[in-house]
């Protein structure tokens with residue numbers, strides 16, 4: 429099973445990044461999970477389900493440069509859930525909100541990409557930990573309904589329909605304490621104009637910019653960081669929090685078990701459909717975490 433992440437698109441740009449660009453002709457780099465079919469290592473045994481950087485391919489080899497983690501059996505969770513909320517997606521929302529965003533009870537929180545994999549989890553953690561109000565931003569009425577009805581946000585703004593800066597002002601008249609940014613661009617600018625004094629902007633992703641990184645568009649409202657004494661900070665989950673994954677995973681798995689963390693996976697069947705699956709993230713055609721099922725017979729015990 430492959431994890432389809434927007435960052436795969438950034439790895440296709442021949443521009444400075446946090447990992448080298450994927451060269452023309454290389455296997456597309458991608459997270460994934462699979463079953464061990466042969467092993468010469470004491471680290472893995474045949475039949476283990478492991479996750480790591482598999483790439484868009486049916487078979488891969490673990491070696492000293494490419495380690496995999498064995499997913500423990502008996503978790504009572506299916507593989508798609510482990511690849512989503514209990515995997516790096518959930519962990520990104522967790523550390524982004526709590527560590528980078530320094531969220532605390534009573535904060536007014538805004539999340540973009542709110543119907544997506546990371547955004548839906550960030551908003552639910554904020555709600556569960558006592559946010560005063562959690563407002564989502566998503567594309568279209570169907571997604572906005574999902575954000576409120578399914579994920580329990582207080583409100584959702586359809587960025588394709590509303591004047592966002594004005595709508596945010598109406599929804600958060602005293603300003604936004606924490607903004608979890610998944611999209612960048614004009615939406616980030618609209619939030620900047622509504623940031624509260626000492627507000628925190630978590631730069632998790634900038635999907636609106638990934639197809640135009642050769643010609644990035646600047647922000648107009650950064651002076652609001654001065655006026656409101658606010659700050660923005662980016663992070664890369666596995667580089668900044670890679671040694672603390674278990675801490676987040678335990679809490680996320682407990683929330684799933686209690687039914688307080690709702691999640692949804694958008695499954696695309698067949699390795700040959702991986703490029704279309706990646707494009708869904710950019711058209712907004714995905715509902716929840718996008719995964720490609722390469723072989724349905726691989727299941728967690």
Ligand SMILES: NC(=O)c1ccc[n+]([C@@H]2O[C@H](COP(=O)([O-])OP(=O)(O)OC[C@H]3O[C@@H](n4cnc5c(N)ncnc54)[C@H](OP(=O)(O)O)[C@@H]3O)[C@@H](O)[C@H]2O)c1
Pocket residue numbers: 432433434435516517520541542543544545546547565566567568571610611615631632633634635636637663664665666708709710711712713714716717718
């Ligand atoms: N920093 C890290 O370590 C880290 C780790 C994981 C993910 N991320 C980032 O987190 C973000 C979300 O990733 P995800 O895997 O959870 O994807 P996702 O939210 O499940 O899917 C991407 C969503 O982005 C929205 N979108 C696409 N183009 C847009 C545009 N031009 N303007 C506004 N919204 C747009 C679409 O939702 P609508 O239909 O609502 O438009 C789409 O469903 C990405 O930016 C990703 O790079 C960062």
